[in-house]
Every structure is written in C-alpha cells, then in structure tokens.
Amino acid sequence: MNYPVVGEHVLGAVQGNWWSRRRRRDDVPSLPPGAVYVFRVGGNYRQFPEGMVFDPSHADVLDASSVSLVDTRARMVAVERTVPSVSEADHFTVQASFACQVTDPTVVARQGIIDVTVPLRAYLAGDSELPRVSAGHRVEEVNAVRREVSHRMTAYSAIVTPRVAGMSVEFVSAEVHASDDLRNWEQKLRDERRSQELLRGQRDFETQDTQRIAELLSQGSDYADAFGITRNRIDVAQAAARIHRTTDEDSARRNRAAEEDRAHARAREIADAQMRRDTVLTLLRQMGATDDYVDYHQVLEQVLRDGGGSAVPAVEPGPGRPGPDGPRRLNSGTDRPHDGFVKDEDDLLD
Structure with missing residues (x-):
C-alpha cells in the first residue's frame, strides 16, 4: 500500500535570473486530499506550509531537487x-490491526516510508512467543487460539510498543x-446441515398439511366442499349437484x-x-311305526309349545303295556278305540 508516502518525484533545476525564476506548475504533481508537500532542499527536507496556496516562486520550491507527497490522515493498517x-x-493466520498517523512528515519523507506495513510486519514477527501460543492447538480449535493470541498481543504491545x-x-x-x-x-x-434442516422442515410441513386434510375429510364431505368453496377450488353449483346425486x-x-x-x-x-x-x-311317521303306547295329547302339546324348534321331540313308550282297564292301542283290531285318543293322523293334523 502507498502509505504514508503516496508519491515521490524528482524536480529539475530552475533556469533564469534571480528575479524571474519560477517553477512551472506542471513540474510539481497535484496534491491529493489529506497530503502535504515535503521538498528536499540540499540535504534537508522541508514541509511546504500546510494550508498555504501553492507558490511556484517559493524558495523551497525553486531550490528543491525532489518532492514527496505525504498522507497525514489517520489510517487503520492490518x-x-x-x-x-x-x-x-495446517496453520493459522494472525491479522493484527494498528492505528497509524503521521506526526512529522519531514521524517517520514526522509525515511522514505512508502509502505508502513513493512515495519509493522517486522514488529509482528519480532514476537517469538506468538507461535508457541498456537502450536498446541488443532486447526479446528481456532476460537481458543483467538483468545490466547489476543491476550498475547495485548501484553506484547504493552511491553514492546510498535514504533515507526x-x-x-x-x-x-x-x-x-x-x-x-478448514473454511471450505x-x-x-454448514450448507449440508442447512439443506438437511430445510428438507426436515419441508417434510414437517407436508405432514402437518396431510394431518389437516385428513381432519378436514373426517368431518364429512359437506365440510370439505365448504372449505373448497371458500378457497375458490370448488364451484357452488357443482357441489350442490354432487350432493343431490349422492x-x-x-x-x-x-x-x-x-x-x-x-x-x-x-x-x-x-x-x-x-x-x-x-x-x-x-313325528307322525314315528308314532305310526311303533307298537308301544303313545300319549298323543302330550305329543301334540309339545309340538305346539316348541313351535317347530331345532330339536325333534323323541317318541317315548308309555310306562308299561296297557292292562285290561287302561287304554289300548289304536290298531288292536278287536276293541273299540278309547274316546280320549286320536283315531288317526288326519285327526291329529286337524
């Protein structure tokens, strides 16, 4: 960088008589803002009065062999x-910042300090303890190195002040x-982490949207139609026709x-x-085929009570063969049927 001396120019000798000697204005470069002229006259360096209008007939301007343009503004130099x-x-890069400002332009011009970073780099390299601060850390531990380097530079600058x-x-x-x-x-x-977070966010939004739609549909088609109508996704006439058809x-x-x-x-x-x-x-076939005594009244009552249930009532023989005083079989052939018995199957159906 060109700081603090922003330019140096050699000046030729001015010819002419003593009362007519004047340096041409083109021989001296224009002065940038914040800078001053320092002329070399013989072996001395003299600053042109700051704030004074440039005078090409000034003695220092006429006798100068060279001119330096020195920037006197304060600068932050890294x-x-x-x-x-x-x-x-791997390695770390330490960047130190210094506040610099010219206090004596003639000294700066004499020293020819065109780039102030040169003496500042030499000052920074003079700290032999600085490499030991970072040598015990991995490159991923840059935050810890920042803290220790800051403490070290504060102490170093307090003991050995930078001088130019x-x-x-x-x-x-x-x-x-x-x-x-490491930065790359x-x-x-970081980019991969952000993309994963973005993907998870998109999936969460899709899940929430799916749940919302499922809850909407669970409330019935009428509610879904009403929601679609409010969003201008469904026509009212079409929805009414579909509801009527449904x-x-x-x-x-x-x-x-x-x-x-x-x-x-x-x-x-x-x-x-x-x-x-x-x-x-x-049941009737079973009763007609048996030779035992059958109580038809009991059978008829059971049939009427069961009403045609799944279980078929079994035909059981009487307690014993009828005696001379008891009722006899229907088809005995000789005796007259008893008055309380059914004569045949037709009477039972009736």
Whole structure:
C-alpha cells in the first residue's frame, strides 16, 4: 500500500535570473486530499506550509531537487503473520490491526516510508512467543487460539510498543483466521446441515398439511366442499349437484337394503314353516311305526309349545303295556278305540 508516502518525484533545476525564476506548475504533481508537500532542499527536507496556496516562486520550491507527497490522515493498517498448529499440514493466520498517523512528515519523507506495513510486519514477527501460543492447538480449535493470541498481543504491545519514525502507531486488535481448507470444509458442512434442516422442515410441513386434510375429510364431505368453496377450488353449483346425486344414491341404497331385509325375512318364515311341517310329519311317521303306547295329547302339546324348534321331540313308550282297564292301542283290531285318543293322523293334523 502507498502509505504514508503516496508519491515521490524528482524536480529539475530552475533556469533564469534571480528575479524571474519560477517553477512551472506542471513540474510539481497535484496534491491529493489529506497530503502535504515535503521538498528536499540540499540535504534537508522541508514541509511546504500546510494550508498555504501553492507558490511556484517559493524558495523551497525553486531550490528543491525532489518532492514527496505525504498522507497525514489517520489510517487503520492490518498486517498478517502465519503461525503453526499442532499439525504440520495446517496453520493459522494472525491479522493484527494498528492505528497509524503521521506526526512529522519531514521524517517520514526522509525515511522514505512508502509502505508502513513493512515495519509493522517486522514488529509482528519480532514476537517469538506468538507461535508457541498456537502450536498446541488443532486447526479446528481456532476460537481458543483467538483468545490466547489476543491476550498475547495485548501484553506484547504493552511491553514492546510498535514504533515507526515520524508516526504514531497503536495496536488495536488481533484476529486469527483458519486455513482455507478448514473454511471450505466448514462451509460445506454448514450448507449440508442447512439443506438437511430445510428438507426436515419441508417434510414437517407436508405432514402437518396431510394431518389437516385428513381432519378436514373426517368431518364429512359437506365440510370439505365448504372449505373448497371458500378457497375458490370448488364451484357452488357443482357441489350442490354432487350432493343431490349422492343423496339420491344413498336413498336408493337404503331402499335396496330394506327390500333385501324383507325378502330375507319372508324366506326365513317360509323355511321355518316348512321345517315345522316336516317335523310333524316325521313325528307322525314315528308314532305310526311303533307298537308301544303313545300319549298323543302330550305329543301334540309339545309340538305346539316348541313351535317347530331345532330339536325333534323323541317318541317315548308309555310306562308299561296297557292292562285290561287302561287304554289300548289304536290298531288292536278287536276293541273299540278309547274316546280320549286320536283315531288317526288326519285327526291329529286337524
């Protein structure tokens, strides 16, 4: 950087008589803002009066062999130094910042300090303890190195103050930068982490949206239609027509179900009646085929009470063969049937 001396120019000798000697204005470069002229006259350096209008007939201007343009404004100057880490493959970069300002432009011009970072880098390199601060840390531990380097530079600048001839220099701060490889790696991890977080966020939003839609649909089609109408996704006339069509379909489906239930009930009644008839016929056949005494009144009462149940009442023989005073079999052939007995199957059905 060109600071504090921003330019140096050689001046030729001025020819002419003593009363007519004048230096051409083009021989002296224009002065930038914040800078002053320092002319070399013989072996001395003399500053042109600051704030004074440039006079080409001034004695220092006429006798000068060269001119320096010195910037007197305060500047913040940063210099860097690399320090090792625990690994030979990596290192840290220490950046120290100094507040600088020219106090004596003639001294600065005499020293020819074109770039003030040169003496400041030499000052920073003079701290032999600085590499030991970072040598025990891995490159990933850059925050710990920053803290220790800041403490070290504060102590070093207090004991050994930075000095540049003709200038005031003050240590301001120290920063530690990791290597470019680590920076690129951390940036890659950061980008990947952000992309994963973005993906998780998108999935969470999709899940929430799915749950919301499921809750919406669980409240019925009418609510879903109303929601679609408010969002201008469904036309009111179309929704009304679909609701009317759905209502008609539901009514027709209920009517079909009722018809099927009635038909099933009729079929069951017919089957039950047929089963009762079959049961009676089976019972009568069994009674007609046995030679034992049968109490038809008891059988008839049981048939009427069961109403054609699943179990067929068994025909049991009487307690014993009838005696001379008891009732006799229907088809004995000789005696007249008893008045309280059924004569045949037709009488039982009646």
